[in-house]
Amino acid sequence: MTDTKVVVAEIVAETPSIRSLRLVREDGAPLGPYRAGAHIDVTGPTGVLRQYSLCGPPTETASLTIAVKREPASRGGSAALHEVRAGDLIAIGEPRNILTVAPDADRHVLVAAGIGVTPLLSMAYELHTTGAEFTLHYFTRSRAETAFLDLLENRAEFRDRVRLHTGCTRAEQRDALAAVATGLTGDSAVYTCGPAGFMDTVTEVVTPVVGIGNVHIEHFEAAEIDTSGDTGFTVELDTGESFEIPADRSILSVLEENGxxxxxxxxxxxxxxxxxxxxxxxxxxxxxxxxxxxxAAGDQMALCVSRSKTPKLVIELI
Ligand code: FES
Structure with a gap:
Protein backbone atom coordinates (compact mmCIF):
# COMPACT_ATOMS: atom_id res chain seq x y z
CA MET A 1 0.00 0.00 0.00
CA THR A 2 1.52 3.35 -1.03
CA ASP A 3 2.38 5.79 1.71
CA THR A 4 1.78 9.52 1.28
CA LYS A 5 3.83 12.07 3.18
CA VAL A 6 1.59 14.64 4.82
CA VAL A 7 2.20 17.73 6.91
CA VAL A 8 0.56 18.15 10.31
CA ALA A 9 -1.23 21.44 9.58
CA GLU A 10 -3.07 21.90 12.88
CA ILE A 11 -3.21 20.23 16.28
CA VAL A 12 -6.11 20.67 18.70
CA ALA A 13 -6.10 19.37 22.29
CA GLU A 14 -9.60 17.90 22.35
CA THR A 15 -9.25 16.56 25.92
CA PRO A 16 -6.27 16.14 28.26
CA SER A 17 -5.50 12.79 26.56
CA ILE A 18 -6.92 13.20 23.03
CA ARG A 19 -5.52 15.48 20.33
CA SER A 20 -6.80 15.88 16.80
CA LEU A 21 -4.38 16.31 13.91
CA ARG A 22 -5.38 17.95 10.63
CA LEU A 23 -3.21 16.59 7.82
CA VAL A 24 -2.55 18.15 4.41
CA ARG A 25 -0.35 17.17 1.49
CA GLU A 26 2.91 19.06 1.12
CA ASP A 27 2.06 19.98 -2.47
CA GLY A 28 -1.50 21.04 -1.61
CA ALA A 29 -3.05 18.27 -3.75
CA PRO A 30 -6.35 16.81 -2.53
CA LEU A 31 -6.45 13.93 -0.01
CA GLY A 32 -10.15 13.10 0.00
CA PRO A 33 -12.94 12.42 -0.53
CA TYR A 34 -13.34 9.11 1.29
CA ARG A 35 -16.25 6.96 2.49
CA ALA A 36 -17.52 7.76 5.97
CA GLY A 37 -16.23 5.35 8.63
CA ALA A 38 -12.83 4.95 6.92
CA HIS A 39 -9.51 4.57 8.70
CA ILE A 40 -5.93 5.07 7.55
CA ASP A 41 -2.54 3.65 8.47
CA VAL A 42 -0.39 6.31 10.12
CA THR A 43 3.36 5.93 10.53
CA GLY A 44 4.57 8.41 13.13
CA PRO A 45 8.04 9.82 13.74
CA THR A 46 9.26 6.68 15.53
CA GLY A 47 8.27 4.46 12.58
CA VAL A 48 5.44 2.76 14.50
CA LEU A 49 2.39 2.06 12.29
CA ARG A 50 -1.12 2.32 13.72
CA GLN A 51 -4.63 2.69 12.31
CA TYR A 52 -6.68 5.81 13.02
CA SER A 53 -10.22 6.62 11.95
CA LEU A 54 -10.84 9.70 9.83
CA CYS A 55 -13.12 12.06 11.70
CA GLY A 56 -13.60 15.10 9.47
CA PRO A 57 -16.25 15.61 6.78
CA PRO A 58 -15.72 12.85 4.16
CA THR A 59 -16.46 15.28 1.34
CA GLU A 60 -13.63 17.62 2.33
CA THR A 61 -10.75 17.15 -0.08
CA ALA A 62 -8.17 19.61 1.26
CA SER A 63 -7.28 17.76 4.46
CA LEU A 64 -7.84 14.67 6.60
CA THR A 65 -8.41 14.74 10.35
CA ILE A 66 -7.52 12.00 12.84
CA ALA A 67 -7.76 11.99 16.64
CA VAL A 68 -5.21 10.21 18.79
CA LYS A 69 -5.70 9.15 22.38
CA ARG A 70 -2.49 8.83 24.37
CA GLU A 71 -2.65 5.26 25.64
CA PRO A 72 -1.02 4.73 29.05
CA ALA A 73 0.55 1.48 27.78
CA SER A 74 1.56 2.97 24.42
CA ARG A 75 4.33 1.02 22.68
CA GLY A 76 5.33 4.14 20.78
CA GLY A 77 2.38 4.74 18.43
CA SER A 78 0.04 7.11 20.25
CA ALA A 79 2.80 8.56 22.46
CA ALA A 80 4.85 9.56 19.40
CA LEU A 81 1.83 11.23 17.78
CA HIS A 82 1.37 13.20 21.00
CA GLU A 83 4.88 14.60 20.49
CA VAL A 84 4.51 15.77 16.86
CA ARG A 85 4.16 19.48 16.23
CA ALA A 86 2.47 21.53 13.53
CA GLY A 87 4.71 21.43 10.45
CA ASP A 88 6.05 17.91 11.10
CA LEU A 89 5.81 15.27 8.38
CA ILE A 90 4.20 11.86 8.89
CA ALA A 91 3.23 9.07 6.47
CA ILE A 92 -0.29 7.83 5.83
CA GLY A 93 -1.86 5.07 3.72
CA GLU A 94 -5.02 5.04 1.62
CA PRO A 95 -8.38 5.29 3.45
CA ARG A 96 -10.02 1.88 3.95
CA ASN A 97 -13.46 1.00 5.28
CA ILE A 98 -14.72 -1.71 7.56
CA LEU A 99 -17.58 0.45 8.76
CA THR A 100 -19.85 2.10 6.17
CA VAL A 101 -23.30 3.70 6.22
CA ALA A 102 -26.06 1.12 5.63
CA PRO A 103 -27.88 2.45 2.56
CA ASP A 104 -31.42 1.19 3.26
CA ALA A 105 -31.86 1.80 7.01
CA ASP A 106 -34.95 3.74 8.15
CA ARG A 107 -32.83 5.51 10.77
CA HIS A 108 -29.25 5.43 11.96
CA VAL A 109 -28.08 5.42 15.57
CA LEU A 110 -24.38 6.03 16.24
CA VAL A 111 -23.26 4.93 19.71
CA ALA A 112 -19.75 5.93 20.77
CA ALA A 113 -17.70 5.74 23.93
CA GLY A 114 -14.48 7.69 24.46
CA ILE A 115 -12.15 7.82 21.46
CA GLY A 116 -14.63 5.56 19.66
CA VAL A 117 -16.42 8.71 18.55
CA THR A 118 -13.92 9.23 15.71
CA PRO A 119 -15.27 6.91 12.96
CA LEU A 120 -18.83 7.79 13.95
CA LEU A 121 -18.17 11.52 13.49
CA SER A 122 -17.39 11.07 9.80
CA MET A 123 -20.54 8.96 9.50
CA ALA A 124 -22.56 11.71 11.19
CA TYR A 125 -21.23 14.22 8.65
CA GLU A 126 -22.26 11.92 5.80
CA LEU A 127 -25.71 11.20 7.25
CA HIS A 128 -26.27 14.93 7.67
CA THR A 129 -25.19 15.56 4.06
CA THR A 130 -27.58 12.93 2.70
CA GLY A 131 -30.46 14.14 4.88
CA ALA A 132 -30.78 10.76 6.64
CA GLU A 133 -32.47 10.36 10.01
CA PHE A 134 -29.70 9.92 12.60
CA THR A 135 -28.74 10.40 16.25
CA LEU A 136 -25.30 10.23 17.82
CA HIS A 137 -25.13 9.01 21.42
CA TYR A 138 -21.72 9.72 22.96
CA PHE A 139 -20.75 8.25 26.34
CA THR A 140 -17.80 9.80 28.19
CA ARG A 141 -16.55 10.02 31.77
CA SER A 142 -17.01 13.80 32.01
CA ARG A 143 -17.39 16.90 29.89
CA ALA A 144 -13.65 17.53 30.25
CA GLU A 145 -13.05 14.11 28.67
CA THR A 146 -15.53 14.66 25.83
CA ALA A 147 -13.66 15.11 22.56
CA PHE A 148 -15.05 17.52 19.93
CA LEU A 149 -17.41 18.99 22.53
CA ASP A 150 -17.76 22.41 20.90
CA LEU A 151 -18.36 20.86 17.47
CA LEU A 152 -20.97 18.45 18.79
CA GLU A 153 -22.85 21.01 20.84
CA ASN A 154 -22.73 23.97 18.51
CA ARG A 155 -22.33 22.98 14.84
CA ALA A 156 -25.56 22.95 12.84
CA GLU A 157 -24.83 19.43 11.55
CA PHE A 158 -24.81 18.03 15.05
CA ARG A 159 -26.41 20.13 17.75
CA ASP A 160 -29.94 18.68 17.40
CA ARG A 161 -28.69 15.17 16.69
CA VAL A 162 -26.23 14.60 19.52
CA ARG A 163 -27.02 13.18 22.97
CA LEU A 164 -24.12 13.41 25.39
CA HIS A 165 -24.08 10.92 28.28
CA THR A 166 -21.40 11.91 30.77
CA GLY A 167 -20.38 10.11 33.94
CA CYS A 168 -22.88 7.23 33.57
CA THR A 169 -22.54 4.08 35.64
CA ARG A 170 -22.75 0.80 33.72
CA ALA A 171 -26.36 0.37 34.81
CA GLU A 172 -27.19 3.91 33.63
CA GLN A 173 -25.47 3.19 30.31
CA ARG A 174 -27.63 0.09 29.84
CA ASP A 175 -30.80 2.03 30.73
CA ALA A 176 -29.91 4.80 28.28
CA LEU A 177 -29.27 2.23 25.54
CA ALA A 178 -32.54 0.46 26.31
CA ALA A 179 -34.36 3.79 25.89
CA VAL A 180 -32.60 4.28 22.53
CA ALA A 181 -33.64 0.78 21.42
CA THR A 182 -37.33 1.52 22.01
CA GLY A 183 -37.26 4.04 19.14
CA LEU A 184 -35.78 1.59 16.63
CA THR A 185 -37.24 -0.95 14.20
CA GLY A 186 -36.02 -4.07 12.43
CA ASP A 187 -34.86 -1.78 9.59
CA SER A 188 -32.75 0.55 11.76
CA ALA A 189 -28.96 0.54 11.70
CA VAL A 190 -26.85 0.83 14.85
CA TYR A 191 -23.14 1.61 14.64
CA THR A 192 -20.92 1.38 17.67
CA CYS A 193 -17.30 2.04 18.52
CA GLY A 194 -15.60 2.08 21.91
CA PRO A 195 -14.15 -0.37 24.45
CA ALA A 196 -15.04 -4.04 23.79
CA GLY A 197 -17.24 -4.37 26.91
CA PHE A 198 -19.19 -1.24 25.94
CA MET A 199 -19.81 -2.52 22.41
CA ASP A 200 -20.91 -5.88 23.82
CA THR A 201 -23.52 -4.05 25.93
CA VAL A 202 -24.72 -2.02 22.94
CA THR A 203 -25.00 -5.22 20.88
CA GLU A 204 -26.86 -7.08 23.63
CA VAL A 205 -29.38 -4.28 24.15
CA VAL A 206 -30.20 -3.37 20.54
CA THR A 207 -29.96 -6.76 18.80
CA PRO A 208 -33.40 -8.00 19.93
CA VAL A 209 -34.92 -4.96 18.18
CA VAL A 210 -32.81 -4.40 15.06
CA GLY A 211 -31.31 -7.89 14.51
CA ILE A 212 -27.61 -8.74 14.63
CA GLY A 213 -27.18 -7.98 10.92
CA ASN A 214 -28.01 -4.32 11.58
CA VAL A 215 -25.42 -3.83 14.33
CA HIS A 216 -22.20 -2.46 12.85
CA ILE A 217 -19.10 -2.57 15.01
CA GLU A 218 -15.68 -0.92 14.69
CA HIS A 219 -13.01 -2.44 16.90
CA PHE A 220 -9.82 -0.72 18.02
CA GLU A 221 -8.42 -3.77 19.80
CA ALA A 222 -7.54 -7.28 18.74
CA ALA A 223 -9.74 -10.11 20.02
CA GLU A 224 -8.37 -12.33 22.78
CA ILE A 225 -7.91 -15.78 21.27
CA ASP A 226 -7.40 -19.19 22.82
CA THR A 227 -4.92 -20.92 20.50
CA SER A 228 -4.37 -24.02 22.65
CA GLY A 229 -6.48 -26.33 20.44
CA ASP A 230 -5.14 -25.10 17.10
CA THR A 231 -4.19 -27.68 14.46
CA GLY A 232 -2.64 -27.49 11.00
CA PHE A 233 -4.59 -27.34 7.73
CA THR A 234 -4.08 -26.84 3.99
CA VAL A 235 -4.64 -23.62 2.09
CA GLU A 236 -4.98 -23.75 -1.67
CA LEU A 237 -5.01 -20.55 -3.73
CA ASP A 238 -7.30 -20.13 -6.72
CA THR A 239 -4.11 -20.37 -8.82
CA GLY A 240 -3.76 -24.01 -7.68
CA GLU A 241 -0.74 -23.44 -5.39
CA SER A 242 -1.08 -25.28 -2.10
CA PHE A 243 0.47 -24.58 1.33
CA GLU A 244 0.49 -26.40 4.66
CA ILE A 245 -0.34 -24.07 7.58
CA PRO A 246 1.18 -25.41 10.82
CA ALA A 247 -0.73 -25.10 14.11
CA ASP A 248 1.50 -22.25 15.29
CA ARG A 249 1.65 -20.17 12.08
CA SER A 250 -0.82 -17.83 10.38
CA ILE A 251 -1.95 -18.22 6.77
CA LEU A 252 -0.53 -14.76 6.10
CA SER A 253 2.95 -15.61 7.38
CA VAL A 254 3.13 -18.87 5.39
CA LEU A 255 2.01 -17.15 2.18
CA GLU A 256 4.53 -14.34 2.68
CA GLU A 257 7.33 -16.80 3.35
CA ASN A 258 6.53 -18.37 0.01
CA GLY A 259 6.75 -15.06 -1.83
CA ALA A 296 -21.83 -16.23 9.01
CA ALA A 297 -21.71 -16.01 5.20
CA GLY A 298 -18.26 -17.61 5.38
CA ASP A 299 -17.06 -16.35 2.01
CA GLN A 300 -14.40 -13.96 3.37
CA MET A 301 -11.72 -14.24 6.04
CA ALA A 302 -8.81 -12.32 7.58
CA LEU A 303 -5.64 -14.23 6.72
CA CYS A 304 -3.55 -12.76 9.55
CA VAL A 305 -5.45 -14.39 12.43
CA SER A 306 -8.26 -16.64 11.21
CA ARG A 307 -7.87 -20.38 10.71
CA SER A 308 -9.88 -23.29 9.29
CA LYS A 309 -12.58 -25.58 10.64
CA THR A 310 -12.12 -27.88 7.63
CA PRO A 311 -8.92 -29.72 6.59
CA LYS A 312 -8.62 -27.48 3.52
CA LEU A 313 -9.53 -23.94 2.49
CA VAL A 314 -9.49 -22.62 -1.08
CA ILE A 315 -8.78 -18.89 -1.09
CA GLU A 316 -8.81 -16.12 -3.64
CA LEU A 317 -6.53 -13.22 -2.68
CA ILE A 318 -8.05 -9.76 -3.15
S1 FES B 1 -3.67 -7.33 8.50
FE1 FES B 1 -5.21 -6.22 9.56
S2 FES B 1 -6.90 -7.62 9.58
FE2 FES B 1 -5.26 -8.78 8.78
Whole structure:
Protein backbone atom coordinates (compact mmCIF):
# COMPACT_ATOMS: atom_id res chain seq x y z
CA MET A 1 0.00 0.00 0.00
CA THR A 2 1.52 3.35 -1.03
CA ASP A 3 2.38 5.79 1.71
CA THR A 4 1.78 9.52 1.28
CA LYS A 5 3.83 12.07 3.18
CA VAL A 6 1.59 14.64 4.82
CA VAL A 7 2.20 17.73 6.91
CA VAL A 8 0.56 18.15 10.31
CA ALA A 9 -1.23 21.44 9.58
CA GLU A 10 -3.07 21.90 12.88
CA ILE A 11 -3.21 20.23 16.28
CA VAL A 12 -6.11 20.67 18.70
CA ALA A 13 -6.10 19.37 22.29
CA GLU A 14 -9.60 17.90 22.35
CA THR A 15 -9.25 16.56 25.92
CA PRO A 16 -6.27 16.14 28.26
CA SER A 17 -5.50 12.79 26.56
CA ILE A 18 -6.92 13.20 23.03
CA ARG A 19 -5.52 15.48 20.33
CA SER A 20 -6.80 15.88 16.80
CA LEU A 21 -4.38 16.31 13.91
CA ARG A 22 -5.38 17.95 10.63
CA LEU A 23 -3.21 16.59 7.82
CA VAL A 24 -2.55 18.15 4.41
CA ARG A 25 -0.35 17.17 1.49
CA GLU A 26 2.91 19.06 1.12
CA ASP A 27 2.06 19.98 -2.47
CA GLY A 28 -1.50 21.04 -1.61
CA ALA A 29 -3.05 18.27 -3.75
CA PRO A 30 -6.35 16.81 -2.53
CA LEU A 31 -6.45 13.93 -0.01
CA GLY A 32 -10.15 13.10 0.00
CA PRO A 33 -12.94 12.42 -0.53
CA TYR A 34 -13.34 9.11 1.29
CA ARG A 35 -16.25 6.96 2.49
CA ALA A 36 -17.52 7.76 5.97
CA GLY A 37 -16.23 5.35 8.63
CA ALA A 38 -12.83 4.95 6.92
CA HIS A 39 -9.51 4.57 8.70
CA ILE A 40 -5.93 5.07 7.55
CA ASP A 41 -2.54 3.65 8.47
CA VAL A 42 -0.39 6.31 10.12
CA THR A 43 3.36 5.93 10.53
CA GLY A 44 4.57 8.41 13.13
CA PRO A 45 8.04 9.82 13.74
CA THR A 46 9.26 6.68 15.53
CA GLY A 47 8.27 4.46 12.58
CA VAL A 48 5.44 2.76 14.50
CA LEU A 49 2.39 2.06 12.29
CA ARG A 50 -1.12 2.32 13.72
CA GLN A 51 -4.63 2.69 12.31
CA TYR A 52 -6.68 5.81 13.02
CA SER A 53 -10.22 6.62 11.95
CA LEU A 54 -10.84 9.70 9.83
CA CYS A 55 -13.12 12.06 11.70
CA GLY A 56 -13.60 15.10 9.47
CA PRO A 57 -16.25 15.61 6.78
CA PRO A 58 -15.72 12.85 4.16
CA THR A 59 -16.46 15.28 1.34
CA GLU A 60 -13.63 17.62 2.33
CA THR A 61 -10.75 17.15 -0.08
CA ALA A 62 -8.17 19.61 1.26
CA SER A 63 -7.28 17.76 4.46
CA LEU A 64 -7.84 14.67 6.60
CA THR A 65 -8.41 14.74 10.35
CA ILE A 66 -7.52 12.00 12.84
CA ALA A 67 -7.76 11.99 16.64
CA VAL A 68 -5.21 10.21 18.79
CA LYS A 69 -5.70 9.15 22.38
CA ARG A 70 -2.49 8.83 24.37
CA GLU A 71 -2.65 5.26 25.64
CA PRO A 72 -1.02 4.73 29.05
CA ALA A 73 0.55 1.48 27.78
CA SER A 74 1.56 2.97 24.42
CA ARG A 75 4.33 1.02 22.68
CA GLY A 76 5.33 4.14 20.78
CA GLY A 77 2.38 4.74 18.43
CA SER A 78 0.04 7.11 20.25
CA ALA A 79 2.80 8.56 22.46
CA ALA A 80 4.85 9.56 19.40
CA LEU A 81 1.83 11.23 17.78
CA HIS A 82 1.37 13.20 21.00
CA GLU A 83 4.88 14.60 20.49
CA VAL A 84 4.51 15.77 16.86
CA ARG A 85 4.16 19.48 16.23
CA ALA A 86 2.47 21.53 13.53
CA GLY A 87 4.71 21.43 10.45
CA ASP A 88 6.05 17.91 11.10
CA LEU A 89 5.81 15.27 8.38
CA ILE A 90 4.20 11.86 8.89
CA ALA A 91 3.23 9.07 6.47
CA ILE A 92 -0.29 7.83 5.83
CA GLY A 93 -1.86 5.07 3.72
CA GLU A 94 -5.02 5.04 1.62
CA PRO A 95 -8.38 5.29 3.45
CA ARG A 96 -10.02 1.88 3.95
CA ASN A 97 -13.46 1.00 5.28
CA ILE A 98 -14.72 -1.71 7.56
CA LEU A 99 -17.58 0.45 8.76
CA THR A 100 -19.85 2.10 6.17
CA VAL A 101 -23.30 3.70 6.22
CA ALA A 102 -26.06 1.12 5.63
CA PRO A 103 -27.88 2.45 2.56
CA ASP A 104 -31.42 1.19 3.26
CA ALA A 105 -31.86 1.80 7.01
CA ASP A 106 -34.95 3.74 8.15
CA ARG A 107 -32.83 5.51 10.77
CA HIS A 108 -29.25 5.43 11.96
CA VAL A 109 -28.08 5.42 15.57
CA LEU A 110 -24.38 6.03 16.24
CA VAL A 111 -23.26 4.93 19.71
CA ALA A 112 -19.75 5.93 20.77
CA ALA A 113 -17.70 5.74 23.93
CA GLY A 114 -14.48 7.69 24.46
CA ILE A 115 -12.15 7.82 21.46
CA GLY A 116 -14.63 5.56 19.66
CA VAL A 117 -16.42 8.71 18.55
CA THR A 118 -13.92 9.23 15.71
CA PRO A 119 -15.27 6.91 12.96
CA LEU A 120 -18.83 7.79 13.95
CA LEU A 121 -18.17 11.52 13.49
CA SER A 122 -17.39 11.07 9.80
CA MET A 123 -20.54 8.96 9.50
CA ALA A 124 -22.56 11.71 11.19
CA TYR A 125 -21.23 14.22 8.65
CA GLU A 126 -22.26 11.92 5.80
CA LEU A 127 -25.71 11.20 7.25
CA HIS A 128 -26.27 14.93 7.67
CA THR A 129 -25.19 15.56 4.06
CA THR A 130 -27.58 12.93 2.70
CA GLY A 131 -30.46 14.14 4.88
CA ALA A 132 -30.78 10.76 6.64
CA GLU A 133 -32.47 10.36 10.01
CA PHE A 134 -29.70 9.92 12.60
CA THR A 135 -28.74 10.40 16.25
CA LEU A 136 -25.30 10.23 17.82
CA HIS A 137 -25.13 9.01 21.42
CA TYR A 138 -21.72 9.72 22.96
CA PHE A 139 -20.75 8.25 26.34
CA THR A 140 -17.80 9.80 28.19
CA ARG A 141 -16.55 10.02 31.77
CA SER A 142 -17.01 13.80 32.01
CA ARG A 143 -17.39 16.90 29.89
CA ALA A 144 -13.65 17.53 30.25
CA GLU A 145 -13.05 14.11 28.67
CA THR A 146 -15.53 14.66 25.83
CA ALA A 147 -13.66 15.11 22.56
CA PHE A 148 -15.05 17.52 19.93
CA LEU A 149 -17.41 18.99 22.53
CA ASP A 150 -17.76 22.41 20.90
CA LEU A 151 -18.36 20.86 17.47
CA LEU A 152 -20.97 18.45 18.79
CA GLU A 153 -22.85 21.01 20.84
CA ASN A 154 -22.73 23.97 18.51
CA ARG A 155 -22.33 22.98 14.84
CA ALA A 156 -25.56 22.95 12.84
CA GLU A 157 -24.83 19.43 11.55
CA PHE A 158 -24.81 18.03 15.05
CA ARG A 159 -26.41 20.13 17.75
CA ASP A 160 -29.94 18.68 17.40
CA ARG A 161 -28.69 15.17 16.69
CA VAL A 162 -26.23 14.60 19.52
CA ARG A 163 -27.02 13.18 22.97
CA LEU A 164 -24.12 13.41 25.39
CA HIS A 165 -24.08 10.92 28.28
CA THR A 166 -21.40 11.91 30.77
CA GLY A 167 -20.38 10.11 33.94
CA CYS A 168 -22.88 7.23 33.57
CA THR A 169 -22.54 4.08 35.64
CA ARG A 170 -22.75 0.80 33.72
CA ALA A 171 -26.36 0.37 34.81
CA GLU A 172 -27.19 3.91 33.63
CA GLN A 173 -25.47 3.19 30.31
CA ARG A 174 -27.63 0.09 29.84
CA ASP A 175 -30.80 2.03 30.73
CA ALA A 176 -29.91 4.80 28.28
CA LEU A 177 -29.27 2.23 25.54
CA ALA A 178 -32.54 0.46 26.31
CA ALA A 179 -34.36 3.79 25.89
CA VAL A 180 -32.60 4.28 22.53
CA ALA A 181 -33.64 0.78 21.42
CA THR A 182 -37.33 1.52 22.01
CA GLY A 183 -37.26 4.04 19.14
CA LEU A 184 -35.78 1.59 16.63
CA THR A 185 -37.24 -0.95 14.20
CA GLY A 186 -36.02 -4.07 12.43
CA ASP A 187 -34.86 -1.78 9.59
CA SER A 188 -32.75 0.55 11.76
CA ALA A 189 -28.96 0.54 11.70
CA VAL A 190 -26.85 0.83 14.85
CA TYR A 191 -23.14 1.61 14.64
CA THR A 192 -20.92 1.38 17.67
CA CYS A 193 -17.30 2.04 18.52
CA GLY A 194 -15.60 2.08 21.91
CA PRO A 195 -14.15 -0.37 24.45
CA ALA A 196 -15.04 -4.04 23.79
CA GLY A 197 -17.24 -4.37 26.91
CA PHE A 198 -19.19 -1.24 25.94
CA MET A 199 -19.81 -2.52 22.41
CA ASP A 200 -20.91 -5.88 23.82
CA THR A 201 -23.52 -4.05 25.93
CA VAL A 202 -24.72 -2.02 22.94
CA THR A 203 -25.00 -5.22 20.88
CA GLU A 204 -26.86 -7.08 23.63
CA VAL A 205 -29.38 -4.28 24.15
CA VAL A 206 -30.20 -3.37 20.54
CA THR A 207 -29.96 -6.76 18.80
CA PRO A 208 -33.40 -8.00 19.93
CA VAL A 209 -34.92 -4.96 18.18
CA VAL A 210 -32.81 -4.40 15.06
CA GLY A 211 -31.31 -7.89 14.51
CA ILE A 212 -27.61 -8.74 14.63
CA GLY A 213 -27.18 -7.98 10.92
CA ASN A 214 -28.01 -4.32 11.58
CA VAL A 215 -25.42 -3.83 14.33
CA HIS A 216 -22.20 -2.46 12.85
CA ILE A 217 -19.10 -2.57 15.01
CA GLU A 218 -15.68 -0.92 14.69
CA HIS A 219 -13.01 -2.44 16.90
CA PHE A 220 -9.82 -0.72 18.02
CA GLU A 221 -8.42 -3.77 19.80
CA ALA A 222 -7.54 -7.28 18.74
CA ALA A 223 -9.74 -10.11 20.02
CA GLU A 224 -8.37 -12.33 22.78
CA ILE A 225 -7.91 -15.78 21.27
CA ASP A 226 -7.40 -19.19 22.82
CA THR A 227 -4.92 -20.92 20.50
CA SER A 228 -4.37 -24.02 22.65
CA GLY A 229 -6.48 -26.33 20.44
CA ASP A 230 -5.14 -25.10 17.10
CA THR A 231 -4.19 -27.68 14.46
CA GLY A 232 -2.64 -27.49 11.00
CA PHE A 233 -4.59 -27.34 7.73
CA THR A 234 -4.08 -26.84 3.99
CA VAL A 235 -4.64 -23.62 2.09
CA GLU A 236 -4.98 -23.75 -1.67
CA LEU A 237 -5.01 -20.55 -3.73
CA ASP A 238 -7.30 -20.13 -6.72
CA THR A 239 -4.11 -20.37 -8.82
CA GLY A 240 -3.76 -24.01 -7.68
CA GLU A 241 -0.74 -23.44 -5.39
CA SER A 242 -1.08 -25.28 -2.10
CA PHE A 243 0.47 -24.58 1.33
CA GLU A 244 0.49 -26.40 4.66
CA ILE A 245 -0.34 -24.07 7.58
CA PRO A 246 1.18 -25.41 10.82
CA ALA A 247 -0.73 -25.10 14.11
CA ASP A 248 1.50 -22.25 15.29
CA ARG A 249 1.65 -20.17 12.08
CA SER A 250 -0.82 -17.83 10.38
CA ILE A 251 -1.95 -18.22 6.77
CA LEU A 252 -0.53 -14.76 6.10
CA SER A 253 2.95 -15.61 7.38
CA VAL A 254 3.13 -18.87 5.39
CA LEU A 255 2.01 -17.15 2.18
CA GLU A 256 4.53 -14.34 2.68
CA GLU A 257 7.33 -16.80 3.35
CA ASN A 258 6.53 -18.37 0.01
CA GLY A 259 6.75 -15.06 -1.83
CA UNK A 260 2.99 -14.49 -2.16
CA UNK A 261 2.07 -10.81 -1.88
CA UNK A 262 -0.82 -10.17 0.52
CA UNK A 263 -2.09 -6.75 1.58
CA UNK A 264 -1.64 -6.38 5.33
CA UNK A 265 -1.33 -3.75 8.01
CA UNK A 266 -2.27 -4.49 11.63
CA UNK A 267 -1.67 -8.29 11.56
CA UNK A 268 -4.08 -8.43 14.52
CA UNK A 269 -7.39 -8.93 12.73
CA UNK A 270 -8.68 -5.39 13.15
CA UNK A 271 -7.86 -3.38 10.01
CA UNK A 272 -9.36 -5.59 7.27
CA UNK A 273 -6.38 -5.20 4.88
CA UNK A 274 -5.74 -8.94 4.48
CA UNK A 275 -9.39 -10.00 4.09
CA UNK A 276 -9.68 -12.40 1.14
CA UNK A 277 -12.37 -14.50 -0.52
CA UNK A 278 -13.03 -18.07 0.60
CA UNK A 279 -14.05 -20.30 -2.31
CA UNK A 280 -14.18 -23.64 -0.45
CA UNK A 281 -13.97 -24.80 3.17
CA UNK A 282 -15.15 -23.24 6.43
CA UNK A 283 -13.08 -20.49 8.06
CA UNK A 284 -12.58 -20.32 11.84
CA UNK A 285 -12.96 -16.57 12.25
CA UNK A 286 -10.65 -14.98 14.84
CA UNK A 287 -10.78 -11.37 13.65
CA UNK A 288 -12.50 -8.26 14.85
CA UNK A 289 -12.98 -6.68 11.43
CA UNK A 290 -15.64 -8.73 9.63
CA UNK A 291 -19.25 -8.26 10.71
CA UNK A 292 -21.27 -11.06 12.28
CA UNK A 293 -23.19 -11.35 8.99
CA UNK A 294 -19.97 -11.55 6.94
CA UNK A 295 -18.60 -14.23 9.26
CA ALA A 296 -21.83 -16.23 9.01
CA ALA A 297 -21.71 -16.01 5.20
CA GLY A 298 -18.26 -17.61 5.38
CA ASP A 299 -17.06 -16.35 2.01
CA GLN A 300 -14.40 -13.96 3.37
CA MET A 301 -11.72 -14.24 6.04
CA ALA A 302 -8.81 -12.32 7.58
CA LEU A 303 -5.64 -14.23 6.72
CA CYS A 304 -3.55 -12.76 9.55
CA VAL A 305 -5.45 -14.39 12.43
CA SER A 306 -8.26 -16.64 11.21
CA ARG A 307 -7.87 -20.38 10.71
CA SER A 308 -9.88 -23.29 9.29
CA LYS A 309 -12.58 -25.58 10.64
CA THR A 310 -12.12 -27.88 7.63
CA PRO A 311 -8.92 -29.72 6.59
CA LYS A 312 -8.62 -27.48 3.52
CA LEU A 313 -9.53 -23.94 2.49
CA VAL A 314 -9.49 -22.62 -1.08
CA ILE A 315 -8.78 -18.89 -1.09
CA GLU A 316 -8.81 -16.12 -3.64
CA LEU A 317 -6.53 -13.22 -2.68
CA ILE A 318 -8.05 -9.76 -3.15
S1 FES B 1 -3.67 -7.33 8.50
FE1 FES B 1 -5.21 -6.22 9.56
S2 FES B 1 -6.90 -7.62 9.58
FE2 FES B 1 -5.26 -8.78 8.78
Missing amino acids: IDVFKSCEEGICGSCVSNVLEGEPDHRDNCLSVADK
